[in-house]
Amino acid sequence: xxxxxxxxxxxxxxxxxxxxxxxxxxxxxxxxxxxxxxxxxxxxxxxxxxxxxxxxxxxxxxxxxxxxxxxxxxxxxxxxxxxxxxxxxxxxxxxxxxxxxxxxxxxxxxxxxxxxxxxxxxxxxxxxxxxxxxxxxxxxxxxxxxxxxxxxxxxxxxxxxxxxxxxxxxxxxxxxxxxxxxxxxxxxxxxxxxxxxxxxxxxxxxxxxxxxxxxxxxxxxxxxxxxxxxxxxxxxxxxxxxxxxxxxxxxxxxxxxxxxxxxxxxxxxxxxxxxxxxxxxxxxxxxxxxxxxxxxxxxxxxxxxxxxxxxxxxxxxxxxxxxxxxxxxxxxxxxxxxxxxxxxxxxxxxxxxxxxxxxxxxxxxxxxxxxxxxxxxxxxxxxxxxxxxxxxxxxxxxxxxxxxxxxxxxxxxxxxxxxxxxxxxxxxxxxxxxxxxxxxxxxxxxxxxxxxxxxxxxxxxxxxxxxxxxxxxxxxxxxxxxxxxxxxxxxxxxxxxxxxxxxxxxxxxxxxxxxxxxxxxxxxxxxxxxxxxxxxxxxxxxxxxxxxxxxxxxxxxxxxxxxxxxxxxxxxxxxxxxxxxxxxxxxxxxxxxxxxxxxxxxxxxxxxxxxxxxxxxxxxxxxxxxxxxxxxxxxxxxxxxxxxxxxxxxxxxxxxxxxxxxxxxxxxxxxxxxxxxxxxxxxxxxxxxxxxxxxxxxxxxxxxxxxxxxxxxxxxx
Numbered sequence: 001x002x003x004x005x006x007x008x009x010x011x012x013x014x015x016x017x018x019x020x021x022x023x024x025x026x027x028x029x030x031x032x033x034x035x036x037x038x039x040x041x042x043x044x045x046x047x048x049x050x051x052x053x054x055x056x057x058x059x060x061x062x063x064x065x066x067x068x069x070x071x072x073x074x075x076x077x078x079x080x081x082x083x084x085x086x087x088x089x090x091x092x093x094x095x096x097x098x099x100x101x102x103x104x105x106x107x108x109x110x111x112x113x114x115x116x117x118x119x120x121x122x123x124x125x126x127x128x129x130x131x132x133x134x135x136x137x138x139x140x141x142x143x144x145x146x147x148x149x150x151x152x153x154x155x156x157x158x159x160x161x162x163x164x165x166x167x168x169x170x171x172x173x174x175x176x177x178x179x180x181x182x183x184x185x186x187x188x189x190x191x192x193x194x195x196x197x198x199x200x201x202x203x204x205x206x207x208x209x210x211x212x213x214x215x216x217x218x219x220x221x222x223x224x225x226x227x228x229x230x231x232x233x234x235x236x237x238x239x240x241x242x243x244x245x246x247x248x249x250x251x252x253x254x255x256x257x258x259x260x261x262x263x264x265x266x267x268x269x270x271x272x273x274x275x276x277x278x279x280x281x282x283x284x285x286x287x288x289x290x291x292x293x294x295x296x297x298x299x300x301x302x303x304x305x306x307x308x309x310x311x312x313x314x315x316x317x318x319x320x321x322x323x324x325x326x327x328x329x330x331x332x333x334x335x336x337x338x339x340x341x342x343x344x345x346x347x348x349x350x351x352x353x354x355x356x357x358x359x360x361x362x363x364x365x366x367x368x369x370x371x372x373x374x375x376x377x378x379x380x381x382x383x384x385x386x387x388x389x390x391x392x393x394x395x396x397x398x399x400x401x402x403x404x405x406x407x408x409x410x411x412x413x414x415x416x417x418x419x420x421x422x423x424x425x426x427x428x429x430x431x432x433x434x435x436x437x438x439x440x441x442x443x444x445x446x447x448x449x450x451x452x453x454x455x456x457x458x459x460x461x462x463x464x465x466x467x468x469x470x471x472x473x474x475x476x477x478x479x480x481x482x483x484x485x486x487x488x489x490x491x492x493x494x495x496x497x498x499x500x501x502x503x504x505x506x507x508x509x510x511x512x513x514x515x516x517x518x519x520x521x522x523x524x525x526x527x528x529x530x531x532x533x534x535x536x537x538x539x540x541x542x543x544x545x546x547x548x549x550x551x552x553x554x555x556x557x558x559x560x561x562x563x564x565x566x567x568x569x570x571x572x573x574x575x576x577x578x579x580x581x582x583x584x585x586x587x588x589x590x591x592x593x594x595x596x597x598x599x600x601x602x603x604x605x606x607x608x609x610x611x612x613x614x615x616x617x618x619x620x621x622x623x624x625x626x627x628x629x630x631x632x633x634x635x636x637x638x639x640x641x642x643x644x645x646x647x648x649x650x651x652x653x654x655x656x657x658x659x660x661x662x663x664x665x666x667x668x669x670x671x672x673x674x675x676x677x678x679x680x681x682x683x684x685x686x687x688x689x690x691x692x693x694x695x696x697x698x699x700x701x702x703x704x705x706x707x708x709x710x711x712x713x714x715x716x717x
Contacts, residue, residue, distance in 0.1 A: 028059055028061040028073060029059050029062060030074050030075070032092075032095040032096075033073075033075040035095070036090060036092035036093055036096050037075065037078075038054065038055050038058055039090040039092045039683065040090035041055050042687050043087050043091070044090075045086060047083070047084075049066075049084065050067070050083070051066045052064060052065045053065050055687070060075060067079045069101075071098070075099055076099055076101070077099065077101040077102075078099060078103065078118075079103045080103065081105045081106050084107060084108065085104065085107040085108065085109065086107070086108040086109065086110070088109070088114070089109065089114055091521075091680070092683075093114070093116050093117050094117070094118070094119055097118070099120070100121055100123065100144075101121070101122060101123045102117065102121055102123070103124075104125070104129065105125040105127040106127065106128040107129050110132070111131065111466075112131060112133035112466050113135070113136050113155075115137060115138040115465065115525060119138070119141065120142070120144055121142050121145055122145065122146045122147065123145075123147040124142070124145060124149070125147070126150055127173065128151070129153055130154055131155060132155065133466065134159075135160060137462070137464055138529060139162070140163065140165060140166070141165065143165050143167075145166055145168060145169050146171070147169075147170065148169060148173070149171070150177070151174060151176050151197065152175070152176045152177075153176075154178060155177040155178065156177065157179065157181075158181030158182075159179055159183070160184065160462065160464070162184070162186060163186040163189055164189045165189075166189065167189060167190065170193060170195070171193075171194065171195045172196050173197040175198060175199045175219065176199070176201075177200075178202060179201040179203060180201075180202045180203065180204065181205075182203070182204060182205035182206075183205065183207065183210070188209050188212060188213075190213055191213075191214070192214070193214065194215060195217040196210070198218075199219040199221040199222050199239065200221070200222045201222075205227070206225065206228075207225055207227075207229065207230065207233075208230055211232045212232070215236050217237045218239070221242045221243070222241070223242070224243065225243040225244065225245070226244045227245070227246055228246050229245060395457065395461040395472065395473050395474055397473065397475070398473050398484060400480055400482075403427060403437055403484070405430075406427035406428055406429050407425040407426070410423075410425055414426045419542075421440055422438050422441045423439050423441075424436055424438050424439075425437045426487065434489075435472055435473075435485065435486065435487050436484070436487045437484050438482065438483045438485065439480070439482050440482065453481050457471070457476075457483070460483070460559070463525075463526075463530070465521070467519065467522035467525075467552055467553055468522050468525065468553060469485050469488070469545060469554065469557070470486045471483060471485055472484045472486055485555070489548075490548060491546065492541060492545050493546060493552065493604075493605075494540070497541060497605070497608055498608075507550075507605075508645070508648065509645055509650070511550050512606070513653070513657065513682065513685065513686060514550060514552075515544065515546070515550065515605065516602050516682060517686065518552040519544055519554060519598065519601065520598065520675055522552070522554040523554070523595075523675045523678075524674075524675035524676050524678070524679050526557060527594065527675050528676055533591055535590060536556070537560035539554075539594055539601065540576065540578050541604050543556050544601065560589070576611060577624065578600050579597070580593040580669065581596075582669055591674075591675075592669035592670070592672050593669065594675075595664050595672040595673065595674075596666075598678070599661050602657070602664065603623050603624065603627055603661055604623070606641060606642065606654075606657060606658065607623065607642055608642030608643070609642075611624070624665050628662065631659070631661060631662045632658070634651070638651075641654065652688070653685055656681075656684075663681075
């Protein structure tokens with residue numbers, strides 16, 4: 001009997017361990033929500049003011065974590081305003097799909113706003129945190145967003161044209177930042193906008209894009225706006241001081257513009273024109289503005305008609321023209337009117353879609369008098385202006401002369417690198433700014449790609465991520481195509497690993513994990529945030545540049561379209577050791593082949609070896625073939641580690657690092673993990689690793705560096 005009782009107790013104990021144990025962890029909270037908040041807690045340096053919070057085994061809904069509101073098992077609100085929080089928000093916020101209110105305003109989070117935010121927000125408040133950089137692209141996908149407050153930060157640069165899908169947004173606050181440039185055209189899509197605060201920035205240009213919005217409150221004070229204040233905005237709560245507005249009467253609105261103050265009002269009493277007074281009070285009539293509009297419309301129509309007649313005359317012989325001079329004016333035929341409408345429609349659409357830059361010649365081509373322009377030609381080949389490309393967002397147009405001056409006519413002394421697409425030069429400008437200029441090889445730009453150069457530049461200029469090198473400008477003149485990037489004087493990861501000299505010190509283990517994590521985030525952004533996905537195709541250590549803090553910045557992103565898959569596989573990556581097996585066989589690159597190349601870069605970080613080294617014994621020349629069989633053998637792994645580390649690394653961290661590598665370099669592309677999983681694995685590695693000062697040593701990559709890696713925050717930067 002006693003034995004049966006003991007057995008029963010043991011069974012109940014086992015059930016308790018297996019059943020009750022897990023239920024006490026995340027018992028009332030969705031697992032992904034709890035995991036995201038625990039990562040967030042670690043990123044915020046585990047602050048004591050977040051009562052009930054924990055970095056492991058917590059239950060946010062069941063334990064009533066401070067600032068967390070739940071509905072059922074899902075977290076729906078995160079409100080942590082004014083708690084003195086610092087650090088980062090974590091890197092799993094996109095899994096918080098039920099969160100609609102996210103408020104971390106008035107803290108000390110600093111750095112850049114992460115692009116990984118809860119995707120279905122109705123309210124987002126990140127004001128007063130000292131954030132720098134720009135507005136993350138992910139906000140443009142939050143179609144349910146109603147309230148966005150990024151005020152009182154240090155955000156800068158031009159505001160990207162990213163508001164086209166935010167028709168639900170009713171309040172926008174970008175005040176007290178350092179934004180520059182014109183207001184984005186996509187502001188016209190903010191059809192629910194009631195309150196907008198843009199004061200105390202450095203915006204330029206006009207505010208005409210705001211004229212059609214249903215605004216009740218608008219503050220544009222203390223900027224550099226010019227032009228006229230649209231009449232549609234003068235009857236709202238408007239603050240405009242501290243700008244350079246034009247004085248005098250505004251030019252008349254174009255024909256067809258809706259009347260100011262709403263055309264649906266029956267009473268004309270609010271009209272301030274003098275026409276109503278002279279017309280006799282209650283009488284209805286056309287005001288002075290209306291008469292002017294009708295006159296202008298008649299002149300425009302008349303000019304178009306005359307232009308069309310002149311075009312018809314130009315098609316005839318000189319004898320016919322002489323005869324036509326003596327003929328009376330006849331109205332247009334019905335088919336001619338239809339032709340005219342089609343030309344006007346196509347011209348209007350094209351003019352709205354493309355804005356010509358100053359350097360583009362829009363002079364029409366000479367008329368070919370031998371070519372027939374009959375009705376059939378018009379219907380088959382409508383006359384439309386030549387496509388003109390919009391200047392890229394946040395990218396400056398440089399002239400060839402400017403870049404020649406800055407690079408000493410692209411001399412060998414300024415050459416800093418060369419790849420399959422072109423050479424890179426160091427450019428020093430008169431104002432002291434130093435940039436990197438990539439001169440695209442003509443062989444890398446066949447005619448069909450050369451015509452689309454500006455489209456590609458526009459796409460590249462929209463890539464905004466702290467771990468992706470920023471495109472500063474471009475040049476497209478005289479058949480030359482150049483790209484201008486920010487310059488990082490510390491060089492590439494390849495240089496640090498393989499070209500160290502007496503002035504540099506080897507990368508510590510902390511730095512290597514930090515570089516791997518930042519590079520993984522860059523790829524995650526290209527693969528999973530950009531739409532459509534961007535395949536890099538040329539991921540290697542030479543394209544991972546390091547700043548003075550040893551933060552990685554991925555270069556050549558978005559340039560793969562300049563070189564075809566097959567050419568790149570055969571000419572550039574052949575024998576490099578970075579290419580996935582399927583690329584060598586088919587010449588086709590995918591996001592899975594990028595993951596493989598990233599695994600090879602991680603192997604470089606772990607071993608300090610080149611991906612392919614012909615100077616080594618045959619069995620060790622290919623890094624992947626030599627290293628892969630040893631990645632799960634801890635004894636063999638310790639022998640593979642870069643000798644430059646001198647044994648200063650946590651063994652468990654090394655083992656987990658190797659596990660991630662093994663997943664990435666699998667020969668079957670479908671078994672490789674997406675980059676979001678790689679990022680999460682590396683973040684967990686950082687959180688679990690015991691980065692003690694005893695195992696880390698002094699952190700700097702060269703004599704120029706002074707960063708301190710002795711905390712886990714360095715990984716999370």
